[in-house]
Amino acid sequence: MGKNGPVMNGIKVLLNNNIEVLTDENGKFLFDAVKFGNHILKPSAEDVQFDELKVQLTMSTTDLIVKPSNYKVCFFVSIDSASGINIPWTINIIGTKYRHEVQTGSTGSGCIFLKPDDYKASIYISPQDEEAGIRFGPSEHVFTVESQPIKKLTFSQFLGEIHGIIQCLESCRTLTVSLRPSKGNYGSPRTTTATQGKFIFREVVPAEYLLSVDKEEWCWKEPTILVVVNAKNVSAKFEQTGFRLTLNASHRTTLNYVTNKGHTGKLEVSEGTSRECVSAPGKYVFTPASCHKFGSAPLTWDTSSLQLLSLIASHHQVTGTLISREPGPFSITVKSEQNSEAVIGPLIASHSDKSVYPFEIWLENGETVTLIPSSSSNLFQYSPSSFTLKVADECMFSVVQFEAERALFIKGHVKPALKGVTIKVIGDGEELSFTTNAEGFFVAGPLDKSQSYNVVAEKVGYIMNPPSQRIEVEGRDMSTLKMSFNAYKLAEIIVKITDENGEPLEGVLVSTSGGKDYRQNSLTEADGTYIFQSLMPSDYFLRPMMKEYNFNPPSQMVEVQGGATVNVEIKGVRVAYSIFGHTTSLSGEPESDVMVEALGIGSHCSGLQEEALSDSQGNFRIRGLTPNCDYKIRLKKGEGINSHVDRSLPKERDVHVSGTDYKGLVITVMRPFLQMDVSVIVDAEPQFVSTLTAELYRDDSLDSPVHSVAIGNHPFFMLPPMIMDNRTYSIQLLSSLSQNHYEYIIKPVSFVANSSFIHMTIPFKPNLKMVDAEISRSTVFGLLFFVFVILIILNYSKVQPFVLQAIETYYNKRPNNNGKSSTKVISQSQIPCDTAYIEPVNVRKRMKVRKT
Template identity: 35%
Template sequence: LCHFCCFLFTFPSLLKSVGISHEEWCWKHKSLEVEVLDADVSGVEFRQIGYILRCSLSHAITLEFFQDGSKPENVGVYNLSKGVNRFCLSKPGVYKVTPRSCHQFEQDFYTYDTSSPSILTLTAVRHHMTGLITTDKILDVTVTIKSSIESEPALVLGPLRSLEEQRQEQQLQEIQLRRQERERRAAGEEGGAKDDSPPVQEKADELTGPFHYEFSYWARAGEKITVTPSSKELLFYPSEVEATITGESCPGRLVDIIGRAGLFLEGKVSPELQGVEISISERGAAAPLITVATNEVGAYSVGPLHSDRQYDITAKREGFVLSPVDGTPGDFKAFALAGVTFKIKSEDGQPLSGVLLSLSGGNFRSNLLTQDTGVLTFNNLSPGQYYFKPMMKEFRFEPASQMITVEEGQNLSIDITGVKTAYSCYGTVQSLSGDAERDVAVEAVGQGDCSLYSEDTVTDEEGRFRLRGLLPGCKYLIQLRAEGNDHIERALPQHRAIEVSSSDIEGVNIIACRQINHFDLSGNIITSAEHLPTLSVKLYRSDNLDNPINSVSLGQSLFFHFPPLDRDGESYVLMLYSTLSRSQFDYTLPQVSFTSSGYHKHVTLTFKPTRKVPDQDVAQGSYIALPLTLLLLLAGYNHEKVIPLLLQLVSRIQGVRSMSQSSTDSAAVEEAKRQAKRQKARHPTNQRDVGLREQRPTPHRRFALVLRLLVTCSACHGVFRSEFEPLDVHYDLISDPGPLD
């Protein structure tokens, strides 16, 4: 588009307001008020004054724009707020847009072309935080910043320069520039009048505390940092600071640390000794705070330390005694330690092992055993006097004991000879299976004139033993001790007799029989083979008959055996169980009680079940129920003919019952008489036949009569024993039909 263009436009009459819409341009007036009456209106002008730049910002910033060229209108600065902003660029072309703020964006600068308008989006990715360290001395100060983001490496800043040093350096530069300017002017005025005034003396301000050290860090939103200052001579309060950058606004100064000069502990070791370990610990603390070593001249320096605390200093080095020097805290005097080596041999020059050598003197005490080389060395001994004494059974030593004097740094060597005065008996203790028996007590008991002497020992892991100190010319019995061998029942042989001469005795072997600590339980069953698969035997403790300890199923075997029990004298109960049906067999299940004393228990259990005789059901009603029912229905239908016959049958049945049950018959006769009297009272004799003819039974009465007859027959003969039992129950529900005769 051209910068200045003319457009012709017309509108209907009476239009009062005219506007223009072009969002990418800036206009001097976006709308004009006009009045159209009876003639055309001309000269309405809309003038473009620039180009719109739209920015979408994540944070409020200052935005600088620049276009090639030196004219002032090509450069501008805008203070923009968070969100979408609009401002006008006066000239077309390509602009360089640079954000200035405490936020760092994805790019250091952006380009914008007015010919391709678009929304310029600026999103902050880091945020600028600062910190300040204030000290009372100008010293080396270093800051380490560690981030919570693993991908961010630790940043080390420093040594930092204080603001006071930077200000002094700037003053010196300004003084230097002014001096150079005066010299240049003086050189230009050499031909003129000479200036006799004294030269201007300028100097920078003196450095005075406190001193301030600033540092900064660009952090991501949500990042947590740990700031740790360090210095060779300063202590910092706090020693480290943690800060979290939210990213919502400018973080500003998040860290304030105070640095103070620390305490330094210095000292030396006399004579000069390198490599002495110096430990500094706070008074009352168990572990040292700092450990250093002396240098080649025996000196050390430790710090900075907190000046408001008290410290203890210790020194040590192998082979030396280091003592504090009175009146000079931190200094030590070193004394070289001495050493003593003892070489112990037998008469024939062989090294003696197992010799106990005791050495003591001053605060030193030690008791050591010689090894195969027969040599013992005691190092780090302070100068002074020491007493030693070698000891071992069967030997007399020369010298037996002695007092020696050890000088500073001296290394003594002392030879000791052992003379044999008694001998040993070697042997083994094994089980019947040949396994080694460890920790078995063995003793040698003197006999005859040597009955006052005895020795004892204990077998090792391989069952070997050595009885020391057996005197020559004595007879001994080698046996297992009665005390301390509770797990051994007896020994084979019970003892071995030996006679000691002038040498050791070997090959004295003993077999130990261990105590049997378990109890075996077995048994057998007396029963038919066909019942064995149904049988099982269960073992219970007598005090808990609900939970069996063990159970054994017999299968096809008459014998059974339980796993071994502890021989502890506990009470047990052994019970026999069977799966035979109680409805088909009669049987009893035997049980036996016993205690686990002794070594074995055998139990015999008898199981003889008998088969039950099955019950015979003599009732045949189930087979004749249907025919009898049909017969009953037929009789009910022909009741006029059947009832007289049934009455005669009942009369005969009652006669038979009266013959077998006189009491029942008498009661029936009395009942018949009472019924007859009721009938007479109800119906006169002369009208009995008429009443019978007039009162014919109803169908319900007929059926009740038949049913009653059927029940009576059932009671007499038991033909409806099963199927018609409910008739007896419901009999009372049927109304009494009256006497059957």
Template identity: 30%
Template sequence: VSTGEYRLSVLPVDSEGSSNLLFSPGYIDVNVKCPLLDVEFSQSQVNVHGKILCKEKCNQNILLLLVRLAGGVKHETKTTSLEQDNANFVFTKVFPGKYRLEVKHSSSKAPANDDWCWDENTLDVDVGNDDVTNIVFVQKGYWIELVSSHDTEAYIRQPDSSKLELLIKEGSQRMCIETPGQHELYLVNSCISFGTSPIVFDTQNPVLVHISAKKYLVRGEIHVDISSPLEEIDLLEDIVVDAFKSNGSSIDEISTMPVFAKSYQNGITVFEYSTWTDLGEDFIFVPRDSSTRRKKILFYPSRHQFSVSASGCQDAVPSITAKMGLYLEGSVSPATPDVRITILAAGNSKYAMLKKGDIATETKTNSDGSFFAGPLYEDIVYEVEASKAGYHLKQTGPYSFACQKLGQILVHIYGENDTEMLPAVLLSLSGEGGYRKNSVSGSGGTFSFDNLFPRSYYLRALLKEYKFTPSTVAIDLNSGESRAVEFRATRVAFSAMGSVTLLTGQPKEGVFVEARSESRGYYEEATTDSFGRFRLRGLVPGSSYSIRVVAKDNLRLAAVERASPESVSVDVSHS
């Protein structure tokens, strides 16, 4: 080099690997008069300074990374933390070049995760010959992680009572909460319940927030046709919906609420009912009018079955139409109270669980003879029947009846003395128009012929071995009249009883036995029962009878060739 003044600078070789090399000092001025052997340049090293702006007091859990970039590829990385008791940080002896500066806050529970959110958590920095200063990272808030089973609207009540609206998506997500401290998360979903609300979390101790559906809202509508005069009737407390399980057991009684936005269109008032249910439940919803002060309304259809099968908002239960039920009004003439009125289905109903011939409802007439039956579904025709013990009712119109009170004959039968117990007596009652009825008296010699139309009757009492006084009674019975008749029984004949057995001692059934009085010409006969016993009735006192086993040309009677003894003589006396 020739003598003179020079400025010396170090320039890197123009290559990709050396393009960011810088040296210090940037240049040296020299005056060359003789050889200079102590000129030195060294690669530049500078310091990178910065600070952290925290929501609260910064701590040593903040980690900073300085990553050198070359050709878009990360190379060596330096790390540092905050200086003791302040929010500043410094990277020393940093060679010039392109760098990416990163910041994160990690807790001891999850050191690999950043649990703070930042305005920017990375900054690109060009490092030259001079120190880098004024780098600032600003904490935006705190990360809260959530896992939700469904999309839902929500809001957070913050420590200062302010409200933060948000939309939570199904699956995993993170939210940046800008205010420190304890927060309350309220879930707002019109058709899904997530259990206890609110969910409380603290930014100082962040945990994974689980949001899981617990109940699902099932709702339906009842459209009440108020074209009938129901406008002034408050139905709010009257219309309820009974919820049953599929096995018929009761679950709940659900009240209804009017939906004013949908009501009063075409004379319709809309009521809504709803209940919270578990996934997989099956319901039977049965609407009911609980009013007792007016005519009731009925529902078409009378019930709906519904299954909670979808994990999410449920489809609405199909709507139910309600309108005034059918009422039948009639009367019984003359006015007769407590007549039983039975309403029968004349066909199969689509809405009620009625088949042809089933009883739809029952009622009784009032003191004025009128009746009022309902409510009934209008899709079928009904038949009306009337009945009352001791009365004859004849239908004279669709819902009107003529009533006639029937008579009664009370029969008392006495023996020769009032304490004598008589066997059952055959009572034969005949009357005009071919009427005839035979009955048997009960214990104590009493019997009642009931439900008799007004007419003339003839009554006889019959029992073998007895004579009755009077033998026949003529009775003129008026409508609703009760007549008492007495008979006195006198014994005029007696019985002979015995048995027939085989040589082995076994009883013989079906053997024909006769009693014959040759002197007086009397004759009686009987056959043995399963125990071999027989009873010959009507033996006249003062007579002698010969009792013997005889053969008869009858396949049903036992054939007997000989009996021992051949006959038995019996004298019948008066006592």
């Protein structure tokens, strides 16, 4: 073995499947004492294959040259364990004459025997593996099989590298770069740290990837870069284009900005949360240019901190116009709901149209204001005269258009000159008032020229002539009217009342009567005076009245001449005194509408009684108490009196009245306890208690319960607190027990809510319904029939002949069509199909003799 090829030693050679030898170090083998004839040689080895040789041994046979027919070629597929792929690989082998396939094992190795030839070997990669980024190097092996086996041809998985740089607007700090597959579920995301703007990913499985820098607050030319790793390393470059500004705006707006380095620009900001990019580093100052105002503008922002910028509108722009054919110093008064006012103006006419006066105001969201046009010259009237609006959460443009035109003015005077005359101008349900000056002149206006008016002049103590004047203005082109009134003074009585010390007495009731059906009762004012005005000439009777005082004179007759002023002075003398006090609750709150009385005690004062009602602040004053008397102070009793008060602390108090008022009396009152508690015990077996629910009804609304209480497992329960309102209530128990199985009747229990506590017991005694022991005749018949059928089924073979005989007898004996019974022999086919037919053994047929 081995001529023209390497010497192969240790090869096993089998002769005729019987004798075995091994080749020596020279590749030779020898079989001794072999007979002449035909023989079969079978060489075999581990790494080569031989064809079986048929040898005819003769005298002329020389040495045999044996060569392998196939040589072993082995492949190894090396793949990264981190990829998670560990499957058999198919290797395609293409020769000049033949094609072969070999599949690797779980270790990645696979071998095949090939004939000498030139070959190309490559790995088959499925679409799924290719999508997962599986690549091998080399992509194919080119080899020649000559005279030696090939031990190992290796395919190694290709793992690439991704190199990249990051270009920053300022110095690049330490940044994190992410790498993730662009599609599919192959592989997991990876990150690396870029230092000085450079980064690298090693051992990257071939595939498509997305690269990104984990710096969302920066803007990038390409925030994500698609890279494809196939059979070589790749590179990528990130370029920062700016800084990301995050805004939260309540409304759309434009932001103009300037930086500390002089960069300017503007941003269009949408409503809600948005992100914008600014290209220059540094500090920014943003100024909103919008019909909204955003808090404390301008706003500052720094690229080194990148904080959220909030734009919450605090005010909205509202615009309108005023139109006037005549120029004037117009203004707009803005009146809020709280009656605060702000004036906008003077308004400036539009450059394009001098008759148009635009105006704008800034108002808060939801604010309600009234716009009132006016002019400092007060010569105009306006349509509409005012406009009320509620600001929406948006800008409001051209909400109103006021039209101004010269108004009507009424000028006049009162003769003789009289100050303080009220001039009332009444028109179209509206009344305006004006006053004359010291010379008696007045100016009423501005007034609407489209209306007609009544003008009335009034002053207490005077009669005007004429009392009123009618002005018809509609259809007349005028702006000023003139008129006059004549005033005639009436008589008056000035009453002044003082006490014995000369101090004015306030609140004295002065009754005056006289003249023609004249009567008036009035109280003196703080200065102790009252003026009875507009009196006709006559005699008048005056009488002052006030508890605790006697007056001098007690009454008098006063003569009044036409237009005269009569002064009357009256002295009051104190003859009784008062107790000043205060009613309060336990918590210190004032108690109002409490009736307090003072009862005289002692032999000389026992018949005296006075009372007073406390006001909203709890203060009271008991007047008319006799000096040198003792009084018992207490709450007044009686039906309908102090019904909201239970008692007082102390119950009574003794007070001695001397020659002065008694002050500082405090009475603490207690309100009645109006809460009522109701407790109930259900008299029932324990197993029935949990089935019960209690419902409380009021007598005037029996269709809907006031309260509903689930009793639970304990028979005792309490209703929610009630008010003692003296109404009738009832408690109704409801049970979930089925009345098909239990008999029970639950009657409602009534009570009146007039006490603080009440307890009651409600019985519940259900009885289990008894099953009727008597069995009806139909039930007995049904039971017997059922037993009979069971016996027939169990003894079918014994009763069958009797059943058949009964059926035969029935059919033979039943009536014919003439109503007569007939005898008929039935055949087997006439028996019902569900009955087995058996020929009766005792039936004999009667034979008829045929006559011939």
